[in-house]
Amino acid sequence: MSNQLKEIFTGDAPPAPAALAAKVRTLGPSMTRSMQRVAEAVAGDPAGCAALTVTGLAELTGTSEATVVRTARLLGYPGYRDLRLALAGLAAQQQSGRAPAVTADIAVDDPIADVVAKLAYDEQQTLADTAAGLDTHQLGAAVGALSGARRIDIYGVGASSLVGQDLAQKLLRIGLIAHSFNDPHLAVTNAVQLRAKDVAIAITHSGSTVDAIEPLRVAFEHGATTVAITGRPSGPVSQYADHILTTSTARESELRPAAMSSRTSQLLVVDCLFVGVAQRTYETAAPALSASYEALAHRHTPRTSR
Incomplete structure (x- = not known):
């Protein structure tokens, strides 16, 4: 930035x-x-x-x-x-x-071309706002914690759980131990096992999603480094977050609920985290990423019959 x-x-x-x-x-x-x-x-x-x-x-x-x-x-x-x-x-x-x-909200009778134009503008604005508002000091600290983590747990529900799965999948491909939880009971029982060398991440656009905050609280109290990815940095989730990464609060409309608009900014933050970690751990991340590409290439290549 x-x-x-x-x-x-x-x-x-x-x-x-x-x-x-x-x-x-x-x-x-x-x-x-x-x-x-x-x-x-x-x-x-x-x-x-x-x-x-x-x-x-x-x-x-x-x-x-x-x-x-x-x-x-x-x-x-x-x-x-x-x-x-x-x-x-x-x-x-x-x-x-x-x-x-x-731009105006999408109307029920908007031509599809107008829908595309309005959505494209809103997506671009959401990304620009998130990039402009992202605290790079907090981001760097979170990247540092992830790079040296023994284990990484990620909590989110609904659309945020999809973002959590994306982050976990990315981190796994560069050799880190990462798990995404959308079951609050499973999340809490796993959070109990976290310690000082571990990292817990809560993804909640509202900053008040109990099912994401509760496991983060447990992880925080057990000594793990905690990170919140949220559109409401002053929300309850901030009480248990060592590092807060703020996403843009995009406009919600009848035909475009918050879950859609918030996911765009969350995915940008996830990509920033992943690239930052890959840079910090390049010597191990690059071979791990190459190995995953190779494994997937073999899986997608049709086998010849004998």
Whole structure:
């Protein structure tokens, strides 16, 4: 990640205009309802809000001036004046075509071509937001823990369990001992066996999935290094996570539930983890990966009859 993006998402400098919308999407769900109204207003109409005073935006959103200022600070700006400058910059970028406007939700009567275009845009935006918001220090620490782990347990349910299976399969192919659990009872009974050299990973978009949090808690209390992959870094899962990898909180709609949109960002984080571990363990990972490719190639090659 570039130094500019690190500054944007670690609070060392106010977010650049192009990153403002990503900040709103990522932090919106953790805001109070009144702060969400302010965030939604500035993301939906940056040009209009840039022309408003703090009092005007408070009246427009039915909130208070203090709420507007708190929202600006949560988004990474020292004050409302700085937020207004970013809004003006974002509006200028959108008018020039360098920053796309937020697309509308998919409608029941949308032509299939529009469905493809809207989904493609949302997928691209989700990946961009996740990459921009991913804390590379936390990612590096998680990669380091995985690289030296005796055993890796991964917990997830529903769509997150599919992501967990993908990560476990990737790690197994480079010679690491990794298991994915979607049965909460089995996950907890295995978590009891983890120790200091082990790693436990919980994948939960909401950050509050009990069936993923409970085994992570058990692993945490038994001394394992714990990692949370979540769209809600302030959620309950954070209590038991040594390292938190935040995914983008994509917009949910009637025809595109959260399970679909969250999986895209989770898979990006999983790929980042895998590549990072493969780099750290290249001397052993490369031969293991080659051996797995060779084994699969033999399996897929038709046998000749004698």
